[in-house]
Amino acid sequence: MVAQLPQTTASPIVYPDDDGLPMSDNTLQFEWIMTFYYNLDWLFADNPEVFVAGNLLWYPVEGQVKTRQAPDIMVVFGARKGYRGSYKQWQEKNIAPQVVFEILSPGNTQTEMNRKLIFYNLHGVEEYYIYDPHKNELSGLLRPQESETGDRHLQVIEEMQGWTSLRLGIRFELSEETLQVYRPDGQSFATYLEAQQQLEQAQRLAEAEAQRAEQAEAALAAEQRKAQLLAERLRQMGINPDEL
Incomplete structure (x- = not known):
């Protein structure tokens, strides 16, 4: 009699949700990450097929646990919120x-940023900003839709001043002090604090207008x-007011 060997069940692959790295190293970096996240999330709030995330691990290939990256901000058109x-x-219709x-x-470090560029270039990112x-420096790379040489790798955007993102429709303007980003409607990106202040001001104006209407x-x-x-x-005096 031949003994039957017990069948072994492969353990499921675990894709960690945390890479152990901090989202930011300082308050200025954190503020800009949140500014981009909130404003892009608001910009596409009415579109259920645009997913915006911050510091979320992206696994592009099933089974390759170590092939991953966590962009500070990523925007995915075609993935549900x-x-x-x-x-x-x-699991996302293979949409990068x-x-x-x-x-x-x-x-x-430059080595770290080179590694990220190679990853984004390899896995299909179309626009990389x-x-x-701290230095108020902005750079961008764009994947050409068509190329005479057939090269569709990310290529440097030569002039970022006034550049408008093809996918997002937002425009970048660099002053001597800081970066200004404008939505397609011309409104500038606001920090969370500025947005709250604007909301409170709008509420006060609405309340004042309602009070004036009541008065x-x-x-x-x-x-x-x-x-x-x-x-x-x-x-009562015998005068018909309708005839006056």
């Missing part, structure tokens, strides 16, 4: 993030009541 522990591309942002800190808020309505009602009383007195 929703919560994820990581972005597993094979089309746009990624990296916000630099003094701790970023890098901003150093105007009350004044009109008072005038109408006075007119009614006057008409009643005229009738």
Whole structure:
């Protein structure tokens, strides 16, 4: 009799949701990451097929746990909104993030950034933007749709001043002090604090306008009541107010 060997069941592959690295090294970098995240999320809030994430691990290839990257910001057209522990591309109709942002800190090394560029170039990113808020330097790379040589690798955008993202429709303007980013409607990106202040100001204006409308309505009602009383007195005096 031949003994049957017990069948072994392969353990499921675990894709960690955390790479152990901090999202930011300092408050300036963190503020810019959140500014890009919130404004892009607001920009596409009405489109359920645009997913915006910050510091989320992206696994482009099933089974390759070590092949991963966590862009500071990534935007995916064609992926539904929703919560994820990581972005597993094979579970997302194999759609790669089309746009990624990296916000630099003094701790970023050239070797690290080269590694990220190779990753984004290899795995299909169409637009790659890098901003150093400490030096106020912005650079961008774009994957050409067509090329005479057939080369569709990410290529440097020669002039970023006034550049408008093909995918996002946002425009970049660099001043001597900082970066300004404008939405397609011409409104500038706002920090979370600025957005809250704008919201509170809009609420105060709306409340003041509602109060003015109530006061105007009350004044009109008072005038109408006075007119009614006057008409009643005229009738008591034998005068028909409708004939005046």
